[in-house]
Amino acid sequence: MTTQETQTQADITELKFPPGFVWGAATSAYQVEGATAIDGRGISIWDAFVRRPGRVVAGDNADVAIDHYHRYRDDVRLMADLGLSAYRFSVSWPRIQPAGAGAVNQAGLDFYRRLVDELLEHGIEPWLTLYHWDLPQALEDAGGWPERDTAKRFAEFAEIVHEALGDRVRNFSTVNEPWCAAFLGYASGEHAPGRRDPAAALRAAHHLLLAHGLAVQAIRARDAGTRIGGCVNLYAVSPATDSDVDLDAARRIDGLQNRFFLDAMLKGEYPADVLEDLSAVSKPDHIRPGDMETISTPFDVLMINYYSRFTVTGVSGGAASAAAAPTDSGSPWVGSEHVSFVNGGRPVTSMGWEIDTSGLLEILLRVKREYPAIPFVISENGAAFDDVVTGDGAVHDADRLAFIAAHLRTCHEAIAEGVPLEGYFAWSLMDNFEWAWGYGKRFGLVYVDYATQERILKDSARWYAETIRRNGLSLPAE
Numbered sequence: 001m002t003t004q005e006t007q008t009q010a011d012i013t014e015l016k017f018p019p020g021f022v023w024g025a026a027t028s029a030y031q032v033e034g035a036t037a038i039d040g041r042g043i044s045i046w047d048a049f050v051r052r053p054g055r056v057v058a059g060d061n062a063d064v065a066i067d068h069y070h071r072y073r074d075d076v077r078l079m080a081d082l083g084l085s086a087y088r089f090s091v092s093w094p095r096i097q098p099a100g101a102g103a104v105n106q107a108g109l110d111f112y113r114r115l116v117d118e119l120l121e122h123g124i125e126p127w128l129t130l131y132h133w134d135l136p137q138a139l140e141d142a143g144g145w146p147e148r149d150t151a152k153r154f155a156e157f158a159e160i161v162h163e164a165l166g167d168r169v170r171n172f173s174t175v176n177e178p179w180c181a182a183f184l185g186y187a188s189g190e191h192a193p194g195r196r197d198p199a200a201a202l203r204a205a206h207h208l209l210l211a212h213g214l215a216v217q218a219i220r221a222r223d224a225g226t227r228i229g230g231c232v233n234l235y236a237v238s239p240a241t242d243s244d245v246d247l248d249a250a251r252r253i254d255g256l257q258n259r260f261f262l263d264a265m266l267k268g269e270y271p272a273d274v275l276e277d278l279s280a281v282s283k284p285d286h287i288r289p290g291d292m293e294t295i296s297t298p299f300d301v302l303m304i305n306y307y308s309r310f311t312v313t314g315v316s317g318g319a320a321s322a323a324a325a326p327t328d329s330g331s332p333w334v335g336s337e338h339v340s341f342v343n344g345g346r347p348v349t350s351m352g353w354e355i356d357t358s359g360l361l362e363i364l365l366r367v368k369r370e371y372p373a374i375p376f377v378i379s380e381n382g383a384a385f386d387d388v389v390t391g392d393g394a395v396h397d398a399d400r401l402a403f404i405a406a407h408l409r410t411c412h413e414a415i416a417e418g419v420p421l422e423g424y425f426a427w428s429l430m431d432n433f434e435w436a437w438g439y440g441k442r443f444g445l446v447y448v449d450y451a452t453q454e455r456i457l458k459d460s461a462r463w464y465a466e467t468i469r470r471n472g473l474s475l476p477a478e
């Protein structure tokens with residue numbers, strides 16, 4: 001060893017993760033699969049939504065996406081090359097049940113059987129998400145998530161998927177980010193199905209949670225050994241100032257984004273102050289006796305998607321304006337439309353999202369402190385930046401690498417503080433269809449050339465592979 005190497009090693013500290021820490025990456029069906037019109041797949045709300053003018057930037061759609069449906073073998077090989085211990089993917093409901101109820105499309109299930117087998121052959125643990133926003137259009141035509149029946153259909157779908165794959169998939173999760181599905185889908189209309197009806201969004205939120213609980217029960221009844229996850233997207237929330245209106249704005253946004261879902265799933269109740277905020281929008285007559293017990297059926301792992309912190313400010317008299325909120329508000333913040341989001345003075349990603357690792361620590365410590373004990377994983381964390389392929393065919397995404405390294409360092413700190421964090425999934429494995437933003441926002445560790453479908457490992461992917469190999473983070477000594 002040369003002096004230079006000795007010196008370099010001495011200057012590096014390594015933060016080791018616990019043995020067995022899950023190193024993963026995540027995608028979702030609609031964002032990566034493509035192949036939307038073959039092998040018997042039905043239509044989802046996103047297939048319909050992307051065809052509505054002006055809903056998706058540049059009129060992009062996911063008919064082809066990154067063609068994971070056909071390229072999954074190569075993609076799994078790439079995951080194995082990175083050393084991933086787990087791959088989080090979702091199954092497409094309309095691929096499996098084209099009409100959202102009744103007849104099962106075996107060709108659709110076969111795709112996931114092939115994918116799962118391929119993963120297992122490469123030593124990669126499949127983490128299967130049942131719902132990542134692609135509701136069968138037939139169910140939306142029947143009323144969608146604001147209808148209670150959709151939750152019952154979802155539990156049947158969960159049974160079908162578990163029947164087909166439960167022998168090989170140990171980790172199931174129910175609904176990805178119910179906040180987005182309810183409030184972006186039914187209140188602001190930024191996501192499919194594009195409705196702007198705050199009262200419908202509240203019913204949707206409840207039924208998405210009910211769907212979660214019913215699916216936990218259905219899977220549990222089939223097999224006590226399956227590990228079941230519930231997935232929420234949590235944000236740290238700060239008031240812009242310590243004025244009463246800003247403090248109240250922070251309480252409201254934290255209430256609807258975080259506590260509404262955590263309290264329901266883990267404590268079996270909705271927070272009283274949030275119900276009060278929402279009372280002007282609709283009567284909660286969709287909440288039936290027994291629902292909260294169903295929603296809070298114990299599950300095994302809390303899957304936390306973390307991206308950013310919200311800094312918020314209120315407007316005096318806002319509660320009154322919220323009470324008078326028009327049904328076509330275009331805001332996802334039902335009951336709190338007067339709240340504004342400001343920049344808290346931190347750097348941002350290309351989504352405009354503030355980068356704040358302290359928010360992740362805050363969230364993890366808070367959930368550990370305030371809720372019944374349950375293991376956690378970070379089921380999504382990552383960042384979009386404007387990547388470019390350089391002349392040498394590389395993608396030097398220093399910003400993303402630094403983002404992930406900083407968040408992993410925070411995960412390490414959280415574990416040292418006793419947070420039961422068992423794994424980390426980078427969002428995303430590959431660049432893909434970023435919903436209403438189309439292909440313009442790249443979150444991948446792996447760059448995808450959308451014209452040729454070529455996959456190129458970004459610097460962050462190479463670095464992540466090395467981190468996985470060492471089961472630890474190398475940091476320059478301070």
Ligand code: IFM
Binds near residue numbers: 435
């Ligand atoms: O791409 C999405 C994903 O589908 C859900 N969580 C947030 C990601 C980035 O916006």
